[in-house]
Structures are given as C-alpha cells and as structure tokens.
Amino acid sequence: MYSQKVIDHFMNPRNKGKLKDYDAVGKVGNPVCGDVMYIYIKVKDNRIEDIGWETMGCAAAIATSSMITELAKGKTLEEAEKITKKDIADALDGLPPIKMHCSNLAADGLKKAIENYKNGVKK
Amino acid sequence: MIYMDHSATTPVDKRVLEFMLPYFDKKYGNASSLHSMGQEAKKALEEAREKIAKVINADPSEIYFTSGGTESNNFAIKGIAFANKDKGKHIITTKIEHDCVLNTCKWLEKIGFEVTYLDVDRYGLIDSGVLEASLRDDTILVSIMHANNEIGTIQDMEEIGKIVGESNAYLHTDAVQSVTKIPIDVKKMNVDMLSISSHKIFGPKGVGCLYIRKGVKIDPLMHGGGHEGGLRSGTENIAGIAGFGEAMKIGEEERPRTMPRLEKLRDKIIDNVLKIDNTFLNGHPKKRLPINANFSFRFIEGESLVLLLDSRGIEASTGSACSSKSLEPSHVLLAIGLKPEDAHGSLRITLGKDNTEKDVDYLLKVLPEIVSELREMSPFKKDYGEFE
Numbered sequence: 209m210y211s212q213k214v215i216d217h218f219m220n221p222r223n224k225g226k227l228k229d230y231d232a233v234g235k236v237g238n239p240v241c242g243d244v245m246y247i248y249i250k251v252k253d254n255r256i257e258d259i260g261w262e263t264m265g266c267a268a269a270i271a272t273s274s275m276i277t278e279l280a281k282g283k284t285l286e287e288a289e290k291i292t293k294k295d296i297a298d299a300l301d302g303l304p305p306i307k308m309h310c311s312n313l314a315a316d317g318l319k320k321a322i323e324n325y326k327n328g329v330k331k
Numbered sequence: 332m333i334y335m336d337h338s339a340t341t342p343v344d345k346r347v348l349e350f351m352l353p354y355f356d357k358k359y360g361n362a363s364s365l366h367s368m369g370q371e372a373k374k375a376l377e378e379a380r381e382k383i384a385k386v387i388n389a390d391p392s393e394i395y396f397t398s399g400g401t402e403s404n405n406f407a408i409k410g411i412a413f414a415n416k417d418k419g420k421h422i423i424t425t426k427i428e429h430d431c432v433l434n435t436c437k438w439l440e441k442i443g444f445e446v447t448y449l450d451v452d453r454y455g456l457i458d459s460g461v462l463e464a465s466l467r468d469d470t471i472l473v474s475i476m477h478a479n480n481e482i483g484t485i486q487d488m489e490e491i492g493k494i495v496g497e498s499n500a501y502l503h504t505d506a507v508q509s510v511t512k513i514p515i516d517v518k519k520m521n522v523d524m525l526s527i528s529s530h531k532i533f534g535p536k537g538v539g540c541l542y543i544r545k546g547v548k549i550d551p552l553m554h555g556g557g558h559e560g561g562l563r564s565g566t567e568n569i570a571g572i573a574g575f576g577e578a579m580k581i582g583e584e585e586r587p588r589t590m591p592r593l594e595k596l597r598d599k600i601i602d603n604v605l606k607i608d609n610t611f612l613n614g615h616p617k618k619r620l621p622i623n624a625n626f627s628f629r630f631i632e633g634e635s636l637v638l639l640l641d642s643r644g645i646e647a648s649t650g651s652a653c654s655s656k657s658l659e660p661s662h663v664l665l666a667i668g669l670k671p672e673d674a675h676g677s678l679r680i681t682l683g684k685d686n687t688e689k690d691v692d693y694l695l696k697v698l699p700e701i702v703s704e705l706r707e708m709s710p711f712k713k714d715y716g717e718f719e
C-alpha cells in the first residue's frame with residue numbers, strides 16, 4: 209500500500225516535535241477526520257531556519273509532515289510557499305490515491321505558518 | 332509475528348488441512364455423480380453437514396453450504412425478502428451489523444423494501460422493548476447479529492427469539508463471530524436462520540453455511556442444477572466443505588478448554604491496557620466474546636498504531652477511517668456513541684488458540700511504548716484544545 213519512502217519517513221520521522229523557539233505555527237486538519245497537523249517554523253533572514261511539527265494521523269500524515277521539513281528547511285519563504293501537495297507526494301515516491309487529499313496536509317500547514325508569520329501571528 | 336487479528340481471519344488448523352487434502356486430487360468426485368468417486372464426495376458432504384448441525388443443535392437437512400458469511404447473510408435476507416414480499420416489505424436489523432447485512436438491506440430499500448435499523452446502547456446492546464415496538468404485521472424478517480465482529484458484544488438471542496417468535500417475522504442471526512467461541516443452540520435461540528463462515532474458525536476461506544429451519548419460506552439466490560435442496564445450486568466445494576465440517580467439530584470440542592484460557596489472557600490485556608491514561612474499552616465489560624478486546628486511545632490515530640505494532644511483530648486491527656475504503660470511521664464505534672476522533676484511535680485485538688501468555692506479555696510491553704511514541708508526536712496531550 210505505501211512506498212518504501214513513506215514507510216521510512218513514518219518509522220523514522222525527521223524533525224518531529226514542536227520547536228522550542230518558533231516564530232509561527234500553521235494548524236490544519238480536524239480530529240473528526242482523524243488527521244491534524246501543526247507545522248512550526250523559525251525564520252531568519254527570510255529563510256526557514258528551522259521547522260518542526262506535531263501530527264496526529266495515519267502513516268501518510270506522519271510521513272508527509274516529516275518530508276515537508278526536508279523540502280522546506282533552508283528555503284526562502286517565497287520558495288517554501290510554492291511547495292505543493294504533489295511535490296511532497298512525489299518526494300515520497302507517491303501516496304495511495306485515497307490519502308492524497310485527506311492526509312497530505314503538510315503543504316497547507318506550511319503555507320498557513322508562513323502566512324501567520326507574515327501577519328505577525330504567533331499562535 | 333504474533334497474530335492477534337482472529338476476527339479478521341484464522342489460519343487453517345493443521346488437522347483440518349490434512350483432512351481436506353485428499354479431496355483435491357484423490358477423492359475429487361462430483362457429489363452428483365453416480366459412480367464410486369461421486370458417492371465418496373457425497374459422503375464427505377453429508378458428514379460435514381452432520382458435524383455442523385451437531386454443533387448448533389440443528390438437523391443436518393437444515394444446513395445449506397455457501398461460499399461464506401457474506402453469501403449466507405445475502406441469502407438469508409434477500410431470500411426471505413423475495414419469497415415473502417406478498418406478506419410484507421418490512422425488515423428490522425441493527426446499526427452495528429456487518430457491511431454484508433447493512434448493504435444488503437440498503438439495496439433492498441432501493442427496490443421497495445422498508446428497513447428499520449435499531450439503535451444500540453453504549454455497550455452495543457439493542458433494547459428489546461424497542462425491538463418489540465418496531466415489529467409490525469408486515470414485518471417479514473428480523474436480522475440481528477449474535478456477536479459483533481468489532482467490539483465483541485453478544486446480544487441476548489434467547490430473549491430476541493422469544494420476542495420475534497410471537498410475531499409473523501422470521502428471525503436470522505449472523506453467528507460468524509460467535510460460533511465455537513460461545514455455545515450456540517438454534518432451538519434455544521428460536522432462530523429460523525443462522526450464518527456461519529469457515530475461515531473465522533480455523534477452516535478454509537470461501538466456504539460457510541446458512542442454517543435454515545425446516546419449513547421456512549425462502550428463495551434461492553443461485554438457480555441451477557438443484558444442489559442443496561434446490562436452494563443453492565453449483566457443484567459443491569467438497570474439499571472446502573470437508574475442512575469446514577472438521578474445523579467446526581474441532582472448534583466445538585476444544586471450546587471448553589480453549590475459551591476460558593483465552594478469556595483469561597484477554598482479561599489480562601484489558602486490565603493492563605486500561606492503565607494507560609486517556610484509554611477506554613469499547614464494548615460490554617462482560618457480555619463480550621472471550622477473544623475480543625477493543626480500545627480507544629485518545630490523541631492518536633489507529634492506522635499508525637496498527638502499522639507500528641506490525642513493525643514490532645504484532646498483527647491487530649483498527650476502526651479508524653484511514654484503514655477503511657470509505658474514509659469513514661467504524662459505523663459500529665459511532666453507533667455506540669463514540670466521537671469520530673475516538674473511533675479513529677481504536678484498536679481491536681482478537682485472540683486465537685495459538686496465542687500464549689508470552690505473546691500477551693510482549694503486547695503489554697510494546698503497546699504502551701507505541702502509544703506514548705505516537706502521543707509525543709501528536710499536537711494533543713490532555714484534550715483536543717480548540718477542537719473540543
């Protein structure tokens with residue numbers, strides 16, 4: 209069902225956990241649907257200096273949270289905003305079709321975090 | 332691997348497999364043939380029928396072989412609906428039936444039948460008063476499962492049998508999960524039909540039966556050469572049926588030893604897992620299958636839990652939407668009143684005769700670790716915050 213890469217990121221998630229000293233957070237999903245993602249960013253000189261996450265969800269939700277941190281770290285905010293659901297799925301060698309929309313929330317979470325950062329909203 | 336998903340399916344018992352083997356390549360006759368090989372097959376068929384009838388206190392002539400639980404349930408419900416539509420078009424079932432009952436009923440609604448889906452309480456039990464009040468003159472069938480496949484709750488079939496017995500309706504029960512786990516007596520339960528599936532009781536897949544009490548007016552789904560008394564045509568799956576019969580015999584003979592042992596192990600699981608905080612048991616504390624435990628762990632999701640357990644060598648299942656084809660959490664867990672988020676965080680453990688105390692001790696070591704790993708990753712620690 210899942211690619212080796214998804215399983216790898218699910219079993220060994222990268223950059224997990226809330227950042228101690230974050231500048232903004234993007235919260236997406238709903239417990240009713242089973243997937244909730246909080247993406248935390250620390251920004252320096254318009255770049256994503258550090259990124260972390262807290263996720264409740266299936267293996268795909270956890271793997272995409274992990275993967276977006278690898279894709280976004282070090283990028284400028286403008287570059288990071290452009291990361292799409294498809295970019296994340298491709299980087300994971302694909303996701304099952306049914307998981308594409310419900311569990312692939314990380315791109316939305318990051319966009320929201322960046323938006324909150326630009327608007328000076330920390331929570 | 333430690334397999335703890337016996338309500339999904341079971342391995343074929345070695346003795347059952349031995350018993351089946353000759354019927355593939357040595358005794359491969361068609362039970363309708365007049366020659367010796369055919370008569371040998373016919374004998375195997377009738378012996379299996381006797382073994383099964385004995386377990387449920389039926390007459391062998393009341394056992395009709397099918398391809399499994401799904402077909403038996405379809406047969407019972409559609410067969411009664413079609414044969415009795417002039418008497419009435421009302422059917423009663425419950426909200427916690429297996430999909431093969433629910434989707435059959437939904438389809439019958441589309442072609443003009445009317446179905447009442449009974450609610451259950453927080454433990455999964457129906458209210459017999461509500462059942463009684465739901466029965467009408469035009470009710471032709473009541474279909475209520477004996478034991479639930481997800482939460483293990485056992486309905487009081489004797490009481491249900493008494494109530495339905497006083498009406499015009501036939502009574503069907505899906506006993507796929509209960510047979511060989513708890514005693515079954517079709518006469519005491521006063522049921523007209525009862526479904527059994529072989530692969531849940533250490534027999535082969537793709538075979539099962541429907542008990543149909545003598546005199547019940549039912550139509551076949553399979554028309555053809557008139558096998559099974561004209562109610563289920565098609566050359567009989569002799570090897571499968573022989574294995575099914577043997578699995579029933581062994582399962583019932585060993586039940587008095589196996590089930591108390593598994594029930595003790597299951598209780599040990601429940602007692603210890605409930606020590607994990609923000610965890611609760613789904614289903615009834617007492618009226619449940621001896622092999623079943625079903626928990627909800629708040630703040631985590633079941634698919635992740637099942638996959639991490641798998642990676643540590645334990646196979647179990649969940650009622651989370653992420654594990655279903657429909658993207659909906661288990662209809663059973665919702666019917667007992669769980670919030671969707673708690674249904675997503677459910678875990679079902681179903682034991683079988685090969686499970687040992689060592690297996691259970693390993694589960695009890697690994698499960699709390701995995702739950703806490705997932706909770707560390709979760710944004711929720713004490714409550715659902717802004718989502719409450």
Ligand SMILES: Cc1ncc(COP(=O)(O)O)c(C=O)c1O
Binds near residue numbers: 431
């Ligand atoms: C309660 C119940 N009824 C019916 C079925 C269907 O049986 P089968 O797999 O033999 O079609 C199952 C199995 O999933 C079940 O648990």
